[in-house]
Amino acid sequence: MSRVLVIGCGGVANVAIRKCCQNSQVFQEICIASRTREKCDALKKALEGKTSAVITTEQVDADQVDQLVALIQKVKPDLVMNIALPYQDLTVMDACLECGVNYMDTANYEPEDIQEPSWRAVYEKRCKEEGFSAYFDYSWQWAYQEKFREKGLTALLGSGFDPGVTQAFCAYAQKHLFDEIETIDILDCNGGDHGYPFATNFNPEINLREVSAPGSYWENGRWVEIPAMSIKREYEFDQVGKKDMYLLHHEEIESLAKNIPGVKRIRFFMTFGQSYLTHMKCLENVGMLSTEPVEYEGRQIVPIQFLKALLPDPATLGPRTVGKTNIGCIFTGKKDGKEKTAYIYNICDHQECYREVGSQAISYTTGVPAMIGAMMLLTGKWKQPGVYTVEEFDPDPYMEALNQWGLPWVVSENPVLVE
Numbered sequence: 191m192s193r194v195l196v197i198g199c200g201g202v203a204n205v206a207i208r209k210c211c212q213n214s215q216v217f218q219e220i221c222i223a224s225r226t227r228e229k230c231d232a233l234k235k236a237l238e239g240k241t242s243a244v245i246t247t248e249q250v251d252a253d254q255v256d257q258l259v260a261l262i263q264k265v266k267p268d269l270v271m272n273i274a275l276p277y278q279d280l281t282v283m284d285a286c287l288e289c290g291v292n293y294m295d296t297a298n299y300e301p302e303d304i305q306e307p308s309w310r311a312v313y314e315k316r317c318k319e320e321g322f323s324a325y326f327d328y329s330w331q332w333a334y335q336e337k338f339r340e341k342g343l344t345a346l347l348g349s350g351f352d353p354g355v356t357q358a359f360c361a362y363a364q365k366h367l368f369d370e371i372e373t374i375d376i377l378d379c380n381g382g383d384h385g386y387p388f389a390t391n392f393n394p395e396i397n398l399r400e401v402s403a404p405g406s407y408w409e410n411g412r413w414v415e416i417p418a419m420s421i422k423r424e425y426e427f428d429q430v431g432k433k434d435m436y437l438l439h440h441e442e443i444e445s446l447a448k449n450i451p452g453v454k455r456i457r458f459f460m461t462f463g464q465s466y467l468t469h470m471k472c473l474e475n476v477g478m479l480s481t482e483p484v485e486y487e488g489r490q491i492v493p494i495q496f497l498k499a500l501l502p503d504p505a506t507l508g509p510r511t512v513g514k515t516n517i518g519c520i521f522t523g524k525k526d527g528k529e530k531t532a533y534i535y536n537i538c539d540h541q542e543c544y545r546e547v548g549s550q551a552i553s554y555t556t557g558v559p560a561m562i563g564a565m566m567l568l569t570g571k572w573k574q575p576g577v578y579t580v581e582e583f584d585p586d587p588y589m590e591a592l593n594q595w596g597l598p599w600v601v602s603e604n605p606v607l608v609e
Contacts, residue, residue: 193267197274205560217243231247269291269293270285276295276396286343296353298330313325328347350559351556361582371450373456375519378459379425381427382550384507391553433461538597546596572587
C-alpha cells in the first residue's frame with residue numbers, strides 16, 4: 191500500500207491529484223495539504239465516488255519546517271509530492287530529511303526574497319563563476335545530495351514537462367537514437383487562446399519572473415547570457431502552425447549540460463504572442479514586475495504579488511482555453527558514424543484536457559508527469575539514494591507511462607532545425 195502527501199492544491203497539483211486517483215492501484219492513500227485547507231476539501235469532495243483511493247486533507251504552511259515535520263509524522267507517507275511554489279522546495283526537503291521520507295517536485299528552487307543577504311551572497315558568487323544571472327538554479331538542491339544519500343532517501347527534482355519530460359526525451363534519445371548528441375533545442379509552444387487580453391498559464395509571479403529575466407544558453411562548455419527576449423525565431427509546429435518563439439534561460443539546460451556527455455549546445459525556446467509581450471513590457475516599465483516591496487498607504491506590498499491578485503487564476507482558464515500545445519526536443523548528433531537529426535515531441539489539446547480533468551493543457555502537461563515521477567519512485571522503478579533529475583534515470587518506463595497516462599509522444603526523423 192502506497193501513501194503520498196501532496197503539498198499544494200493549485201492548478202498543477204489539482205491535475206496531479208486527479209491522475210493519482212485514476213491510478214489508485216499505486217496511489218491507495220492521498221493526503222492533500224495546503225495553506226488553504228478549504229481548497230483541499232473542495233477537491234476531495236469533487237473526487238468522492240470517482241476513485242478507490244482514500245483522500246484526506248490537512249492545512250500546512252510550507253514555509254515552516256516545523257509544521258511540515260509535524261504533518262509528515264502524522265500522515266506517515268511513503269513519498270512527499272511537493273507541488274507548491276519553488277520558494278518552498280528547501281523547507282520541504284529539510285522536513286523530508288528529518289522524517290526519513292522520499293521527495294519529489296516539479297521545478298527547482300528559487301527564493302521569494304532575492305535581496306536576502308545570505309542568499310544574495312551565494313547568488314552573486316554563482317553569477318560570476320557560472321555566467322548566468324537567473325534567480326533559479328539547481329545548486330541549492332544539489333547541495334542536498336550527500337544528506338539524502340546518507341539517509342537512503344531519493345529526491346527527484348523537476349518531474350513536470352519542462353523540466354521533466356524534456357529531460358526524459360533527452361535520455362531516451364541518448365539511449366536509443368544517438369551514439370553522440372551534439373545539440374539540443376527544447377521548444378515549448380502554446381498555441382492556446384484563453385480570450386483574455388493578458389493572463390498567464392501558470393503561477394503569474396513565477397511565470398513573469400522567468401520570462402522577464404535575461405536569456406541564456408549552453409555552448410562549448412560555458413554559459414552565454416543575452417538580454418531578455420533578444421533572440422527570436424519562427425518555427426512551424428505540428429498541429430499548431432507558425433509561431434514566434436524566444437530564447438529563455440530554463441533550468442533543465444543546467445542539468446542536461448552536466449548529464450549529457452559531449453553535448454556542444456543546449457537552447458530553450460518558448461512561444462509568445464505579441465499581445466502578451468506588449469502587456470509584459472508595459473507592466474515591467476511601470477514597475478509591476480518588481481519583487482522589491484514598496485510602501486502603499488502604510489503597508490508594504492510586493493508589486494508582482496499584487497499583480498498576481500489582479501490577474502485571472504490559471505486554474506480558471508480551462509473552460510475558455512482552446513487550441514493545442516506542442517513541446518519537445520530537437521537533436522543533432524551521430525549514429526553509427528553518420529550525421530543524424532531527430533525531434534521528440536508531445537501535442538496536447540486544451541479542451542481534451544479540460545474534459546478529462548477540468549484543466550487547461552499547461553497544468554495538465556505538468557501535473558501528469560508529476561504523477562508519473564511519483565509512480566516511478568513508489569514502484570521502485572526509479573530508486574537510488576541521493577538527489578537526481580529525470581534524465582539520470584532509465585527513461586523507458588517513464589516514456590511508456592507518458593503514452594499510457596495522457597501524454598503520447600512522437601519521434602520525427604530529419605526535422606526542420608532551428609537556426
